[in-house]
Amino acid sequence: MQIESIQIKNYRLFRDTKLERIPKLCVLVGANGTGKSTLFDVFSFLKDSLSMNVGKAISKRGGYKELSSRGHSTEPIEITMQFRLEITGKERLVTYLLRISLGTNGKPIIEREVLRYKRGSYGAPFHFLDFSNGKGYAITNEEDFSKPDEALNKEYSELDAPDILAVKGLGQFEKFKAASAFRLMIENWHISDFHVTEARPSQEEGYAEHLSSRGENLPLVANYIFENHSKIFKRIIKSMKKRVPGVSVVEPKQTEDGRLVLRFQDGSFKDPFIARHVSDGTIKMFAYLILLNDPNPYPMLAVEEPENQLYPELLPELAEEFRDYATRGGQVFISSHSPDFLNALLLSEIYCLRKENGFTKITKASDSETLTSLNNEGDLPGYLWKQGLFEGLN
Template identity: 60%
Template sequence: MPLYSGGYLLYLSFLTPVPSLVGQMKIESIRLQNFKTFRDIHLRDIPPFLVVVGANGTGKSTLFDVFGFLHDCLKNNVRSALDKRGRFKEVISRDSNGKSILIEIQYRMLITGSERLVTYILEIAERKGTPYVKREILRYKRGRHGKPFHFLDFKNGTGYAITNEEDFNKPDEELDRETQTLNSPDVLAVKGLGQFERFKAANAFRQLIESWHVSDFHISAARGRKDAAGSSEHLSETGDNLPLVARYLYEQHRPEFDKILQTMSRRVPGIQDVQPRLTEDGYLTLRFQDGSFKTPFLDRYVSDGTIKMFAYLVLLYDPKPHPLLCVEEPENQLYPRLMAELAEEFRAYSQRGGQVLVSTHSPDFLNAVRLEEVCWLVKEAGGTQIHLAKEDPQLAAYMAEGDQMGYLWKEGFFEGADPR
């Protein structure tokens, strides 16, 4: 895959949750060039549940921000996504001399009964201080042989998309191309064309990105009274709609809500019930029932750990799992004993269809993780490299003998990861 000069390149292949292109999403690989601290890395064979570790400043948050960046580009435009991160000059690696940034993500999707690798390429350049989409491509192989076919191909805001891509009986040259010109040079083609079902690959890709969840949970945002009107089916990135989602699960998906309560009662001493209640003035609150007290008490009186555990369970027992879930340092405010069970919850979520990426500093969390589920980041000469635990002979040998990953991490067996 060439790295286009003078721009910002994003390459993805994906599984889609869209009904017309049924399949279960799984990220296969991520490649980054000149994206902040990642000058040139390629993370392959990503499992459904991946745990990322590393010293502070090695790029764990940056790795997750790859998904947030694309989500922001789709939600608004490229300029706003870059401005949110300090503009183009702050996103591109400092020693890149103004060259491209490459983000390459591989997914698989089921198309007309066959699993295919679909590729999305986005190149963002800057001209006279103004960012624009220099190249955007969506492609996959129509058959077993030959090169991937471009179903969407745009340059500088003008290009084409295929409207009958699933007609595999037709040769490539007979497919119907629809030429389009975008309204602005910093808008993604998949944002506009993805609204229309006739552009199936673009439509699937747009819906996929919109379904990603990159958690930025804040306990202060989750607490307190909330307006009874608002988004209620899925927990927001900050968790500020927690009472609304709890009420939605309580009323519409009672079995899932009961599972949450059962898990809470096992993991949080004394908590027997959680009640989403509508106040007389029209606001929603959460009331927690402690077995020691006859009267439930409001969420502002319970611990941070209790609120956070409840929020994680609401997220993880979502009846419609996100195709991708990213969570940073879930151990904060939680008792170490809960880490093993929380890791199992994340793994179970990934087995239900939502891939999970978690960053952590907790040896207790790592002790519940398998060899093939771990990678670590190492900063070398100002740039970050990624290492897979399963590819390290020493770690593999220790784990085969019954050692635990958290112990090996704590004792410094992850080469180059110790900040000292």
């Protein structure tokens, strides 16, 4: 799965904003308040809408008037996403449209929800799912691409409420292939909200295969990989030794009272010491390596400002780890202010956010002839960003 474009209308700072030609590693830069966190919240909003419903996801964000763009609270919120997804053994460029508005009772409703993609090389995209106000249809025999439109089976249904996503209900059934694949994709997004303080404490004995968004289960996940994927754990330790000079051993250790602790061995000390005595940067780097070496990588990973608490010298190394993750198949979105992190990137991987007339505009750095020319002459992206040359891109 790879998201290729996102268009967002009437969602906070995104009055009408579009990201196009999105690479596997996508890094957002911009001044504070330009909307980097807003894009990540769009991902979280879609995931919340799937796990709860649209009404609760909007309520969680303060209500419709708070979520809609300033001065446009009576207009629909619209999210359109294009992504490549394997359906019935073939990779398809799929478009998902979600339009939300206020109903006559003042509560949010899903005005329109569509999943569409082309059945062949030519012609308009076919709607394999199309719902309005809780009613609509989905195709049950998507694999029959060669058949005429009238031969495709449309199953009509009505949802329990007009603020429930059709992909939530129908996506549970394999016969609705596009809806099922899209639901699975969103369910497996990982939007990181990592907190070093929560990753430090030891935990009661337990079980966890994947790092949580806040990282509080780090010892459990480290223990799972240590016991079940020894080659991956050795690779993580090898990366730690390479990325964090002085660290020679990292191991999960069970105490006599059943708690799990992480122990680190520094070459300067004879005995290993537990995580609460290790620097924030060491813990955070280890957590990122656990996340980026997950045996079952997430289809999409979103991380805000990974440079926090890390030494500047580690940031190019971390950028390399993120790119490796993206190369193996998981798309990565990152926001950053760090010139050191940006220096390790390609210009085509960077998008610049800025405000125009109070709303966000997003520009791909490689579309700028000036930046491209300077980069080709040897100026690194981080230095160009630090000099303010990303500002005012058209």
